[in-house]
Amino acid sequence: MAPLALIALFLPLASAVAIALFTRRNASVSAGISIGASLGAFLISALIFNQLRGATAPETLNPNWLSIGDFKVDFGVTLDALSQLMLLVVTGVGSAIHIYSWGYMRADRSVSRYFAGLSLFMFSMLGIVLARNFVQMFIFWELVGVSSYLLIGHWYERASAADAAKKAFITNRIGDFGFLLGILMVWAALGTINFSSIADIMKANPLALGALGTGTGLLIFCGCVGKSAQFPLHVWLPDAMEGPTPVSALIHAATMVAAGVYMLCRVFILFTPEALSVIAWIGGGTAILAALMAVQQNDIKRILAYSTLSQLGYMVMAVGLGGPATAMFHLTTHAFFKALLFLGAGSVIYALHHEQDIWKMGGLKSKMSVTFWTFLIATLALCGVPPFSGFFSKDEILALALGHNMPLFVIASIVAVLTTFYMFRLVIVAFINPAKSDPASHAHESPSVMTLPLVFLAVLTIAGGFIGIDKLYEVALGKTELGNHTVAMAAGLGAFAIGLIAAWTLYANATADSLTTRLGAMAHWMRDRFYFDECYEWLNRWTQELLATVADWFDRWIIAGAGVKGLSLAAELGGGLLRLMQTGNVQTYALLIALATALLFWRYIL
């Protein structure tokens, strides 16, 4: 199995390299190669899953990548239920999005570069999924960051896209800083970076990390905070929407941002109870913060971006509450319906010639029926309506919170209300209300290369709750202790009802957002993301940039000056002192000679 998995891993890389080197000028060939590689990886993943069915494959293949003394990094693959399912999710959703991209990006100037980027991303993401040790994961972690950077900045001539790409990368790097330190601490404490050895050691001795166990866990968690855009490093994800919409669907909704959660589940055993409770609260906080921000956004992609943040918060919270299987279940269903939502949004944007403001849409229900119905299915799944897949996973999360942490349960329920509210605000304003702009009234359904992936994902969204995904994750990660299901379900459905009624009363046939005036200043805060960006900007300006300015000044005027001047001064001073002795006065010389003779006499003869 392991060689097969390696083929699945390297297929997209080969595609990226081939496109970059040979087929830059031929868009269709590049797209074909990339789509083929993704489908190939999907087929292989399905084959692997069909063979193993969640059983863990023995770690037979161990190619060594780097070996210095006792620092050994192997380049193997992990194949357990967790990675098998994740492989399917990444390659399945990825393939749908690859195909969709061929429709969406057809008119672009650099289709080849785009597909090379997608392939590079697939390679890196599969690498994270298959990684067997921390260093291997870190390598792909960074590569995922690069491919995300390249794809957000696909339209790099637009200043906003170029800035967003840069911001995403640097914010992620801050998280990676903590992640790397965490890895170093694990290595120093346990003497290994291999996940399986770490698990063995931790099982034998849960306190193996010593007094710094909580700190180590939280540093590892930093990686997740960056990649999965958790508070306080959540600021990059909404800006990342500057990239092409399929990229947002694949990377910034379904897969890459979920890598943080995946990593937490992979090394779940490392976290102490204290670390877990911090993780749970960060997740819960992110969930509610992002949901509040989503309520006052008007850009269709931004609404979905904040929704992604909020759902990632749910997943992280679930990990923190001791339910990695639950988190992975939600990750999977979320990958289906959030990718579907983004692709639906992309279909709308495509039909409206790159209009993204929902208040300039409307009336799309009848004009774009496939897009509308699939979008509605995904919305219902996101809001946790039975029998869609989101219902099952969200219900589990609510039950988990109910069983372990009452305040977080309340927060999670409020988030559920807000989710339904902002999603139906979007659906009502953009699809159901009458058209409010010229492009909206002349919109047409997108071509079938785009709608077919929508239908495929819609099927997954509907079926996702019934096909036993949750059971498989429990095999890999252990069964989660849940609270009372009935209460949780009631809370979830109640939240849906409240949110739906509120959205309907406020937005049915509305032409402008009346909530903005009602909320007053609060609305501004929500729309402007609670001014986090401004705060960070200010903080950076007065700490790092200030230090840099001081360092630059110091370098230019003090060190540089002192070095050169010091050296030349020393030479001049030496010369000056020597010059003093050359008086030209014979008496002085005679005196000096006499003194020197006396000195020598005293030193050697007396």
Add this chain to the structure above:
Amino acid sequence: MTILTYIVLSPLLMAALLLLVPNTSQLRTRWGALLATLVSAILATIAFFKFDPAIAGYQFEQKIPWSSTLGISFHLGVDGLSLGLIWMGAIVSFAACCLSKDIVEREKEYYILLLLMTGGILGAFASLDLVSMYVLHELALVPTFIMIGVWGRGKDRNYAAYKITLYLSAGALLTLAGLIALYIQTGAKSFDLPEIMGFAVNHPISLPAQNYIFPLLLFGLGILVSLWPFHTWAPLGYAAAPTGTAMMHAGVIKKFGLFALLRIALPLMPDAAQLWMQILAWLCLGNILYCGLVALKQKNINLLLGNSSVAHMGIVFLGIASLNLIGVTGAVFVMIAHGLLAALSFGLSGYLYQQTKTLEIGRYGGLLRELPFLGTCMIMALFAGCGLPGFGNFVGELSVFFGAWKEHKVPVIIACWGALVIGSIYMLRAIRAIWHGPITKPDGVMCDAAGNRLPFVILLAALIWLGVCPNWLVRRIEPSLKTILQPFSNRSQAVTPMPIPPVAKR
């Protein structure tokens, strides 16, 4: 004559040959230089593969006695430490020759100096005799000053030449003093390195002597490598130097200080080293953090690259300061990867300068569409510079952090911040300003290096190769470093069990 001798002699002989060429025929000097460096590069690659990692000692040895009374000889040989450096140096010198096309004035003199530089530095790496090592290094160093003064660019070039001469001469002088003191103190009556080493096994240098010789070498060599706070010559010098010189100096010659530290100072003076490495671990943060911050503020491409190159030297120092196999191997790996990277970066910026006569970042913008090849190369170089996997630098930096973590926790934390965060900020700012965004074109013809892509491709390919298959190089470095670090391996076991200071949360 071994293959090694040919690698070193090929550029030197060609330099002598070119002296005979009359000034009128200009074409032949460039072709001659290209030929000689190409021969060195090919031979170095062959030597790389012929080198047997299983043998711990020196290989391809050649010894010609010169002054037996003083114990001086012309003694060449390589081990894992110098092998990679020679390979990298030979490749970089070929690339530097390729990218010197813009030199039209006094072409002959330029190429002769470039060849002297190449032969000198390759010889210095290959030398096993302290005198020939020092002399050959000077042979490589002195042309730098002349080249900046004669073919340099910008209004600051005289000041830069003056400054770099002053600093590097001071560094070389301190080193010389250290080496002579070493010769006297060892009592082996020889400048031959293997002989001194053999002698020192039974007659270690006394502690007081170590305590004054080691700092002489550390700071003398440190100045040559732009150790903070003796670094300011570097960015200025590289901004003023012609392309080929900047590539050779930043890429290859600068590594000599680090090489000599590992070759001479550490194995001969382990006691003093142990003490001074505690200080070096903090000093190197001056390079990594402080120069990283300075780089944030630069508005000239070469000043930015120069500061970043100084920052990378800090990571090498950190690796050396760890005094363990992982860290020092990482340091040597960074030295080699950074040599390729610095040459690539300065080659690219030089190519831009050649066409536009400016390196002010503000004058550029959105050029990726116009210059896809140069842009892609430079973006990859900047990525490599901020330590992304896939390039050699990542492997080295990672090993340095893993190696140094045990000995120097707080410095590693700060270094990680410098390498991961500050590094990526200035690198990405440069990409954003030069290649992304709305298009801003400085005057001048813009050509995407058509017809002269080979040097960039070679350097980039080597860098990626090292990043993808690091074992290929590590396998050769590791055994020699084990020998060099022999004096420390026993000590660390005796000293290690120290309570780990709580540094997790700050």
